[in-house]
Amino acid sequence: MAWFKKNGLWITVHFAALIPLMWLLIDFWFDNLTVNPVQNITIRTGDTAIQLLILSLACTPLNIIFGWKQVLPLRKPLGLYAFMYASLHFLTFIGLDYGFRWGLIYEATFEKQFALVGFFALFILTLLAITSNRWAMKQVGKNWKRLHQTVYGAGLLAALHFMWARKLDLDPEALLYGGVIITLLIIRLPQIRKLFTNFRQKRKASLAATE
């Protein structure tokens, strides 16, 4: 039981992050990917990628607001899973959708600005993924933290990518994603962060005083 208490959250995250992939494979197997399977796979891998990325971004703010230290180690697996789904999403685009026809892909990427934005987001995630292991951490040294803060840039680009892919400029779902990412970013700002930590400390102190 103690073991589960220690590892339960971590295992849940791994399991949950793999469910969308398993579900996709099951639907593929049973030919249940709608009449437009390529679009279905594109949408599903993309949605999962941005959702996992947001969850990864939410860990630090959750610690700031509620003092949940146990979610901090989840940033890495969540981020890596987001990278995995983003890669699948990209491979679907160039392989399944455009059949590796580079001329068409080039045209689509530069005509569809949202594809370009998505590409940049994936580029950032790729950099972060290859520098996420201990060895690379040592190599990058003291700039590692700064490098990995660009994950917020990836998040914002992903939200913009999503927004532009929709039919309407101000798509509600896209606004929700963008709004959540910006909120998470604001909570991290040093001044705001201090506000929350001070509040928590005061509350802790007052609770201790009343006991």
Added chain:
Amino acid sequence: MQIKSSEITPEHIYLTRRRFMVGVGALVTGALVSSCGSKTESAPAIAPVQAKTIATPTPRPVATIANPTAASASTSEPAAAATPYVEPAEPFASVKADELGDALNSYQEITNYNNFYEFTTEKEGVAAMSTNFKTSPWTVEVGGLVNNPKTYDMDDLWRKFTQEERVYRLRCVEAWSMVIPWLGFSLAALLKEADPMSKAKYVRFETLYDPKQFPGQESAWYTWPYIEGLRIDEAMHDLTILSTGMYGKRLLPQNGAPLRLVVPWKYGFKCIKSIVRIDLVEEMPTSLWMAAAPREYGFYANVNPDVPHPRWSQSTERRIGEWSRRQTLPFNGYAEQVSSLYQGMSLQANF
């Protein structure tokens, strides 16, 4: 954007049902096929298909059209109401492909992948959301700048106008496409009966406004109801139809029942669904999409691979049922028939 695969009829059930219906409907379908005579049997020939579906649309020879005398210009109520339209038990089309040789999409595909934001923005969710949509009674008001305004109920429209099969490609602005055997009648016939005044320059169409049945109309992101428009010469064009059915069946709600516009050389969103009003007007109508995103959706919306949507290319498309992309054709392959409508107009500026 979770897929709702549960909302789609699983294939095995569909197939079982199909097998069942084949049994039940064998006689009916057999009768239909035989009534089509040699035309059906010689379906592979491309030229006749083109002649039949495009160049000179002829009434579909299926003997289920309500009133064979509909072509007469008489505005009086038909004296003898003929037998009502009898649907074939199985989705039925007289040909297997369009005039370019592209195979028809299946009834299953056409009825389960729909853009109909009045129900939901999920294309796979529309069919399930729309099962209880009420299409009867239903009236269509034809008015505005006409000498002969009139409110029709759907039975009038079925009876009065010759229902024909028209096999058209449908190209969505989202870059997917289908080949669909519509059943419907020439919009020109209806407009002629309404007798437009000389001031009338455009035709404005309006979808039913009923948020109880159309939950999507609660969304404040769009200006409901859905509005679309055509220039009067586009509306009078031979290819333009008001559709009442598909694959020989009456339209299902997800496809725009009971009456929708079909303009095959324009992007799918021009083909307004569940029409309740048709007005002849002097000024160019502002469609719902023009109001929502004027930079992105113009009035004309002709299929054009050389005019990209501001955010995505229109040069290729995915035919539903195919894995690889195909080139998009100017005017969706109907350039020969319609390009003269736009002579001297910049298609880049009038997108």
